[in-house]
Amino acid sequence: MVKEIRDDLKYTDSHEWIKVEEEKVIIGITDHAQSELTDIVFAELPVIGKEIKKGDELCVVESVKSVSEINSPISGKIINVNEKLEDNPEIINKKPYDEGWLVEIKIANIKEINDLLEPEEYKKLIE
Amino acid sequence: MIVKSPLHDIHEKLGAKFTEFSGFKMPIYYSSIKNEHITVRKKVGLFDVSHMSNIWIFGEDAEKLISLSTIEDASKIKNEMSQYTAILREDGTIIDDIIFMHLNDKYMMIPNAGMSEKITQWLRNIAKENNLAVNVNDVSRDYTILAIQGPESRNTLQKLTDTDLNKIGFFGCSYIEIAGRECIISHTGYTGELGFELQINNKEHPESLFNKIILEGNEYNIIPIGLGARDTLRLEKSFLLAGNEFKGGRTPLEALLNWAINWDHDFIGKESLIKQKEIGNYERLTNLICLENGIPRNGCEVQKDGLKVGIVTSGTLSPCLNKGIAMAYIKPEYRETHNVLDIIIRGKKIKAKVTKPPFVKKDWAILK
Numbered sequence: 362m363v364k365e366i367r368d369d370l371k372y373t374d375s376h377e378w379i380k381v382e383e384e385k386v387i388i389g390i391t392d393h394a395q396s397e398l399t400d401i402v403f404a405e406l407p408v409i410g411k412e413i414k415k416g417d418e419l420c421v422v423e424s425v426k427s428v429s430e431i432n433s434p435i436s437g438k439i440i441n442v443n444e445k446l447e448d449n450p451e452i453i454n455k456k457p458y459d460e461g462w463l464v465e466i467k468i469a470n471i472k473e474i475n476d477l478l479e480p481e482e483y484k485k486l487i488e
Numbered sequence: 489m490i491v492k493s494p495l496h497d498i499h500e501k502l503g504a505k506f507t508e509f510s511g512f513k514m515p516i517y518y519s520s521i522k523n524e525h526i527t528v529r530k531k532v533g534l535f536d537v538s539h540m541s542n543i544w545i546f547g548e549d550a551e552k553l554i555s556l557s558t559i560e561d562a563s564k565i566k567n568e569m570s571q572y573t574a575i576l577r578e579d580g581t582i583i584d585d586i587i588f589m590h591l592n593d594k595y596m597m598i599p600n601a602g603m604s605e606k607i608t609q610w611l612r613n614i615a616k617e618n619n620l621a622v623n624v625n626d627v628s629r630d631y632t633i634l635a636i637q638g639p640e641s642r643n644t645l646q647k648l649t650d651t652d653l654n655k656i657g658f659f660g661c662s663y664i665e666i667a668g669r670e671c672i673i674s675h676t677g678y679t680g681e682l683g684f685e686l687q688i689n690n691k692e693h694p695e696s697l698f699n700k701i702i703l704e705g706n707e708y709n710i711i712p713i714g715l716g717a718r719d720t721l722r723l724e725k726s727f728l729l730a731g732n733e734f735k736g737g738r739t740p741l742e743a744l745l746n747w748a749i750n751w752d753h754d755f756i757g758k759e760s761l762i763k764q765k766e767i768g769n770y771e772r773l774t775n776l777i778c779l780e781n782g783i784p785r786n787g788c789e790v791q792k793d794g795l796k797v798g799i800v801t802s803g804t805l806s807p808c809l810n811k812g813i814a815m816a817y818i819k820p821e822y823r824e825t826h827n828v829l830d831i832i833i834r835g836k837k838i839k840a841k842v843t844k845p846p847f848v849k850k851d852w853a854i855l856k
Contacts, residue, residue: 400522402805403783405834421834423783425521425805426716447781 364393364487367458371474372483373434378458379477386435386474389462390422393487395454398424404450406442406464413439413466415473420463422453433466435473441465493538494632494690495698502712509715510602510731512539517714524717525807528679530853532638533713534701541604541628542687545611546594549620554588554595557614559740561753565590570661570674573748574740575599575607576757580764581737583610584730585745589661589674596672596687600730604628614756632694636701637683637721639853640708645684647704653684667700669693678718680725680846720804723813726775726845732786732801733773733815739764742817744773744845771798771817775843776831778812782838789832790816790840797822800831808848814840 370378376394380387395401403423413419419433442464445452453461468474478486491512493499499506504515515536517524527533545553554562560573570589574582584607588597599607608626615622636645642653648667656662661674669692677683688694702710722729733743739757740749741764749761764770778784784803789796798818806813814831822829823842830837849855 399517399520402522403781423805425525425720425807426516428783428785 364391364396365458366391366480366484368480370458370480371477372480372486373478374486375432375434376487377431377434379434381474385440385465385467386437387462387465388419388434389457390431390453391483391487392457395457395461398422398427398429399454400424401450401453404446404453404463406444406446407439409439409442411439412469413437422450431463434477435466435468435470437466437469439464440467491539493536495536495538495695498695498698499536499712504712504714507715509539510600512601514539515712515714517716518712521714521716521720522807524711524713525720527709527711528638528681528713528717528721529808529848530639531709532636532640532644532705533711533717534698534705535635535637535713535718536698537633537635537685537718538631539601540633541597541599541601541607541626542631542633543597543599543604543608543611544594544625544627545588545597545622547620547622549615549622550593550595552618553611553615553620553622553624554597555753556618556755557611558586558588559745559749559755559757561750562588562590562595563753564750567592568660568662570659570676572659574745575610576740576755576761578757578760579737580739580741580757580760582730582734582740582743583607585728585734587674587676589672591661591663591672598633603730630690632688632690634686634688634694634698634701635677635679635683636686636705637677637679637713638681640705640710641681641683644701644705644708644710648700656684667697669697671697678727679721680727680848680850681721719802720807723802723804723815724806724808724846724848726815726847728773729802735801738817739770741765742770742772769820771819772823773801774798774816774818774823775845775847776800776814776816776829776840777809777843777847778814778831779828779839779841781812782831782833782836783812784814784816784831784833784838784840788814790818791830791832791837792822797829803831806847808852812838812840813847818842
């Protein structure tokens with residue numbers, strides 16, 4: 362099955378998507394990532410207000426058998442987390458780009474955005 | 489070296505995702521672990537478990553060898569019956585848990601994946617030291633093993649044989665013809681559901697048998713099941729997994745296998761077990777069910793009031809209960825039913841209650 366890649370997002374080689382808005386980014390995992398993990402049964406999200414550096418552990422997503430750490434693609438401050446995931450982590454499987462988002466981060470260093478992958482680059486990566 | 493199952497090509501065609509397990513490349517899931525798990529509880533599933541080992545034991549002293557090397561007295565196991573038991577070291581710790589089948593003048597032993605050489609050598613040494621007239625033949629690579637498990641497993645398999653499967657009682661075993669192939673069948677499994685296991689010599693074309701069972705099971709919604717669901721199914725029933733529950737040296741008393749010990753015969757490790765029983769103060773395997781969101785995993789520490797009281801050996805999210813469940817070795821004074829302990833998951837304390845095995849009771853699918 363072909364995995365969805367959206368044109369208005371940026372990506373990482375560890376399969377996160379990043380929606381860049383003016384001063385903040387919204388982060389989630391890609392359709393490809395959710396399909397590889399299957400059956401997401403638990404999401405551990407960070408505390409709002411926490412300062413995070415690029416590459417630090419951002420959250421943990423667990424499927425029945427595996428534990429996956431998601432590292433932050435960007436430095437900044439956590440300003441929002443998707444609380445719906447606490448009771449319904451399977452939304453990540455169903456709507457990875459919409460209701461299945463993970464966190465919002467206030468951008469600390471705008472230059473880091475340049476390191477992210479464009480949709481075309483990410484497409485090549487998962488092909 | 490990584491060994492592939494004789495059915496590897498079929499699994500690839502079915503779109504399986506693979507994992508490495510004890511030196512074998514086996515399917516971890518085909519569709520999804522949750523879906524496969526629930527299908528076995530409610531309908532029927534087909535597992536390739538060829539990674540398990542097969543050893544033939546035969547000769548005048550075959551029964552003696554099995555009695556001496558396991559916690560079971562083999563003379564009590566009638567023809568066409570199988571038995572779950574364990575092989576111990578002198579110090580009482582478990583080398584492996586096994587099933588052996590009494591098939592006329594021979595016994596087939598089924599040790600765990602990757603254990604065939606070790607167990608074969610171990611048994612041969614015991615035979616030699618005790619001057620026993622017995623042959624021990626590792627035939628693991630000659631056999632494919634299929635497990636068909638779930639409430640509809642008997643109905644599915646019955647379509648492929650003239651033998652009345654109702655006559656094979658729980659833990660019964662015998663030679664049987666299934667779809668024109670000679671197999672060994674046993675009314676056994678690792679899921680806690682109605683089920684059978686088949687040993688098929690690779691000369692008998694197990695790949696087409698696999699396909700036939702899938703075809704005939706179609707009316708009962710059969711699907712192939714990977715090792716992922718095999719693990720969650722067994723954990724919900726508090727069945728042990730050798731690589732987890734015996735790692736680091738655990739005795740059958742610690743692993744709560746008291747019921748499987750036949751004290752009326754001599755076996756290797758018996759003296760050590762008697763001593764451990766007398767001293768008494770040993771950790772025991774304990775069922776824990778989480779009271780908060782969180783999934784315990786192998787190696788998580790268990791605490792009471794900040795003090796370590798045990799360690800998790802197996803943990804998962806229970807697909808039937810939708811809660812975190814774990815088996816853990818816990819100090820005896822902390823394992824009373826309903827006791828609340830903390831499981832440390834990534835530095836956080838998650839409350840969990842001691843509960844009696846199994847986590848998921850019989851007929852869960854019917855009662856639900």
